[in-house]
Amino acid sequence: MKFTIVGSGRHLPERVVLSTEVDQHFNLEPGETQRRTGIAKRHFYDEGTSKLAAKAVTAALNDAQLTYQDLDLLICASGTFEQPIPCTASLIAEHFLAEDHPIPCFDVNATCLSFISACEIAQSFLTTGRYSTILIVSAEAGDDALDPEEFESSALIGNASAAFIFSTAKQPKAQYDVEVLGARFMTYPEYAHAAEIKAGGSADFIPENEQDRYFHMDGFELIKAMRRKLPDFLSDLLAEAQVEIKAIDFVVPHQASGPGMKIAGRLAKFSDKQLINIIEETGNTIAASIPFTFEYLLKREEEFKEKIVLLLGTGAGMSIGGQLLRISRR
């Protein structure tokens, strides 16, 4: 399958939380949190997911030299939501009401891999012609769900947003031609509870224990799952695409945690030059992490000819998702 990237944009909110503040909170030596997580700072946003998303949408439209009227589908691909009802995509569209341009809006949720699932959907929509100019936006403003007394929860997660506008080869404003060399997504539900928010849905709507409304993860279990599942997943993806690891120019991983990315990198035998690691500056921004890092890479490289890029991540569920793309700037 082939498609184009017309434009992209990202946004980091202004409010900074330093990892040294986490050190203080947990009575750790200064620098200990960064040593354990690879994170120097994160950014927090207090005005809701949709407003944060809208900032990335506007940046992507400007980058694409398109207007909101050029879009014919809006997919919100986030791991958290602004309200339980309606879907966040509708609330994002509300920020563009003045444009008077109704388009279809829905959410796709595969937790940290929502952007990967939305890419698969967009690629098929563009191939069949169902939609021709698709906006995917991932935004996370979910810091309220962090348990301030749990180190893993409160030290890792940051807020950010990123948006991409995908179209077909016919779009004259397209900046990049993309060919999907391989796409693979797999869910291993035996690890469904290794990262979760237990309460707030039908399982336990208003819990007795407010702790159950917070995000909890079992980092040890997740790393065990990755060790068991990632190598085969990746070799299946590469075999399908007939691409060797050393042929990959850039790996855009989900910025889960410093140690997590290191272990994944070693398991997969990626070199440090291949791996794009920006977690120091952002923390783990849940579903915004992959598109944010991808957009960072596209803007960083002046020349982008025939580059092979692997988007790859793990997410709660537990899922692994990957997209192997050949990308050329027009």
Added chain:
Amino acid sequence: MKFTIVGSGRHLPERVVLSTEVDQHFNLEPGETQRRTGIAKRHFYDEGTSKLAAKAVTAALNDAQLTYQDLDLLICASGTFEQPIPCTASLIAEHFLAEDHPIPCFDVNATCLSFISACEIAQSFLTTGRYSTILIVSAEAGDDALDPEEFESSALIGNASAAFIFSTAKQPKAQYDVEVLGARFMTYPEYAHAAEIKAGGSADFIPENEQDRYFHMDGFELIKAMRRKLPDFLSDLLAEAQVEIKAIDFVVPHQASGPGMKIAGRLAKFSDKQLINIIEETGNTIAASIPFTFEYLLKREEEFKEKIVLLLGTGAGMSIGGQLLRISRR
């Protein structure tokens, strides 16, 4: 686009709540709630969305004469969720862990229209060959979110689940060949707050006022929105498909409310014979409503040759979605 229905299944939980109980709670004359809503009874489920979903999945697999191992994608298309993290699709897959068959799982959320969005996605996936045997399941067990002191909230919503297995024409076990004559989906965010749960997401994570965790709808505003938007939406869909209203054999509407369906039916000039109305027995089952009613229709009609079926609904967002399908039993 063409695809096939291999099997389908639905489930209504055992626990019944009669509309006469609502009469009593609000000190109304016996029968008044049914008169106002068109609903005689609803069914409630207390064991979570994923378990309710799994019952419909098992029914659909049996109907299809397939096993879980035959599936290559699981989409959960519900308006509510079991846990905020991970996605409900992963939790549904957890009920089939013994099958030892990992497949990709993600959620699609367009509130009451989630099934329509998931159908669009599945149709494009089948056409491009990205996936070949796709399970879509919608399940709602969200009665905890109903405000017991608000008539509209507490009188309308019921629990149910429904599942469909879609494939390509090549699938020998397919029961129905389907051609998509037209598909349209549109979101009008000026009505984004006419039906909502305000709190529980990033907008207001743990609200001071517990009322804000409940579902609230402005029925008057929603009916105004439908009057303004539905006629044009429908005529655009029919024009695209080159189908006249009287050529439609069956309309499967979202079972929103008795009066809502009546007004929609009049606006659209559907006859009572065309409109499938089962709300009396189920209430409004949110996203399960359309697939549940569709599955009811398929099972009701012995002969199903060259029938034109319109799936149509409105959902919070506010969105309108429609799929015009030509369906033939093999």
